[in-house]
Amino acid sequence: MGGEGRRGRRQGPSGTREAIEASARRQFAELGYDRTSLRQVAIEAGVDPTLVTHYFGSKPRLFAAVAQMPFVPKDVIPTVIAGDRARVGERLARFTLGVMESPEGRGRVISVVRAATAEPEAARMIRDRIVHELLATIAEEIGSERAAYRGSLLMSQIVGMTMARYIVKVEPLASMPAEAVAADIAPTLQRYLTGELAEDTGPAAPQAPPG
């Protein structure tokens, strides 16, 4: 973002990959997945379009390379689960809002959520990085049964909050102080983490046989 002369034409290979990534990150965030073109990414990076294909192969692969989550699960999980089990939902709500209130974190998450509505690769990233590695792992680490299902319920509220507050921008939610929003979704997250769930009667998640 400015200051590094990213728009100058690259001479050697050293900065090429980084320039393409920076350009791609910005365009995916700003234009969304569908409207981002490899050609425009190349132009903004100041490189020949063939180099984008050379380094990244295809648009889904370029997206997967640059659409990093703005957190590392193994760093986040210990701080969320440390302390009172009855307040894990509160800490997770605060962490979530904290990520989304920072412009860089918000940009990255919005980019992935937007892309996930149309692009299987981005949907997979949400399933793997957000649900499996982060949310279901938190549920599992605090000893809750049916952690995978709890992780997907948590994701529904967290992604939904992202949509409501930061993408669709529904008022007055969009203008509420982050702390108030975190406080209002915390009990939801806590219930999905540790509360009682409806009985699982479906064939899709069979119980292990006793013994």
Next chain:
Amino acid sequence: MGGEGRRGRRQGPSGTREAIEASARRQFAELGYDRTSLRQVAIEAGVDPTLVTHYFGSKPRLFAAVAQMPFVPKDVIPTVIAGDRARVGERLARFTLGVMESPEGRGRVISVVRAATAEPEAARMIRDRIVHELLATIAEEIGSERAAYRGSLLMSQIVGMTMARYIVKVEPLASMPAEAVAADIAPTLQRYLTGELAEDTGPAAPQAPPG
């Protein structure tokens, strides 16, 4: 959808508009907003592309014309609010899952949610038709204070469930029986409808002066 010869070339103006709408509805649902082109809509409708512009003006307007919600708020609200106030969340959860489990309802809602991530016109439709006319109205009709904020919290969980179960398809949530999912989100909706909220300390939603 079949049976009516929608793909035949229109001769007169009588069926033209309807043919364009049917084609647009299908393509927006299947391809998403960005990938749908007025030209392809015209081709599938069997009409000249200039007629699409003639009748609908622009892609956002065409989208707004065909992206109807699969329900009419004034029909839905009485059935959701009738009965025990402590079970409005349960009835709203069941209604929501019922809409999403029907292929036509699901197609329409997914189309709007997808579009809302990139298109201001579709985001406005969610704010107006889903939050304001339906969810906030339900909160208001059952006598809850801060109905607009409650409506936006409800939307966050409902749109998030749409993302998780029907778009990103997170397992095991995506394969769970609809009744179990409705039962698990019902307490969330009930709390957003009638529960206590964190104190509103923000400048964005000032309280009316007393008296």
